Amino acid sequence: MNVFELLRDQVPIENVVGRYSEVRGSKVHCVAPDHQDLDPSMHLYGDHTYCFSCGFHGDVTDIYATVHGLDRPIEAALDLAREYAIQLPKQDPEAQKRTQECREKEDLYLRQAQACHRALGRHPKVGEWWKGRGFGEEFQGRFLLGANKSGTEAVIPYWNRGRVQGLIRRRLAGKPKYTYPEVTDFPKGFRPLFIASSVRAGAFLVEGIVDALAVAALGESAIGVGGTGISEHQLRELERLPGPFYVLPDADEEGAAAARQWVRHLYPKALLCPAEYGREASRA
DSSP states (O other): OOHHHHHHHHSOHHHHHHTTSOEETTEEOOOOTTOOOSSOOEEEOSSOEEETTTOOEEOHHHHHHHHHTOSOHHHHHHHHHHHTTOOOOOOOHHHHHHHHHHHHHHHHHHHHHHHHHHGGGGOHHHHHHHHHTTOOHHHHHHTTOEEOTTSSEEEEEEEETTEEEEEEEEESSSSOSEEOOOGGGSTTSSOOOBBOSOOOTTEEEESOHHHHHHHHHTTOOEEEOSSSOOOHHHHHHHHHSOSOEEEEOOSSHHHHHHHHHHHHHHTTSEEEOOOOOOGGGGOO
16 A cells, blocks of 8 residues: 555545535535635545536545645655654655656546546537436546547546546447456556445445446445456455445356355455346446
8 A cells, every 4th residue: 555545545535625625515615726616616525526617636645735736746645644643654765656656647547537528528429328328417527437539439537546547448339348458557557446436334346347337326335346357456455445345246147157256255245136137237
C-alpha cells in the first residue's frame, strides 16, 4: 500500500473537504479555486469526489493539493499526512519515485477519461447506448463514461477506489465486445479490481465491468473482476477489503463455474447468490 492509498483509507474525505467547504450530506461547494460554486455541485463518494459543474475529480490528496496550489502529488501527500498525524511507511528514493510515477500515470488516464466523456457530446449515438443500459447523464458524468473519437466504441474508465487505472473500450457492434488495457499498461503493472464506488461490508462481487457499474449506480457497493479468471493480485486485494462479499455469477455455465471457484478461494468471506436476473441479463 503506497502513501496515497494509506491516506485515502485513513483520512475521511469529508473531514478534508469540510475544512474548505460546508458539507451538506453528500454535496459540497467545489474546492477548485477557479470555480465559483454558488449552488453546491460537488458530490462525495466515500473515497473520491466529483464536481458535476466543472468536472473536478479527486481523492483526499488531490483536494489538499488543489486547495494549497501544490503541483507535486507526493508533496501534498506528505503535508497531508503530517497534518493528520498519519504514520507513513519508510520508502527509499527508488520506491518513492515509483509511487510518484504510478500517480502520474493515473492522472494521465483521468485526463484521457475526461476527454472521452466530453466526446459524448459529439456522438449522441454512444450517449443513447449508455442510456439504454440505464446510465443517464448523471451516471455518465459520475463515472466519466465516454466515447472514442470515431463514435464506434463506448469508453469506460477502469476505476479502482477513486483512481483511473486505464480505459476499457466496448464496441457498439462486432467482436470482441471489450478491449482491456494490457497488463503492463496498468500503473502498478497488474490489473487491479474494478471498484467504481467506496467499498463497504456486504459488497457485491461480479464478473462484468458494466455489471459492477450498474450495481454501483443503484447505491450498492460493487467490485468487478473483469472476466472469469481472478488473479493472485486481485485475491490479495479482496483479502484486504471488508467482507462479506455476495458473489453474483453470470447467467451461463462458465460464469457459474468461475463464481464457485471464487467462493472456494474466499471462503468463508464470500457467499454465492443464485443467477436469477431475468431476460435483460445479457445486454452488457
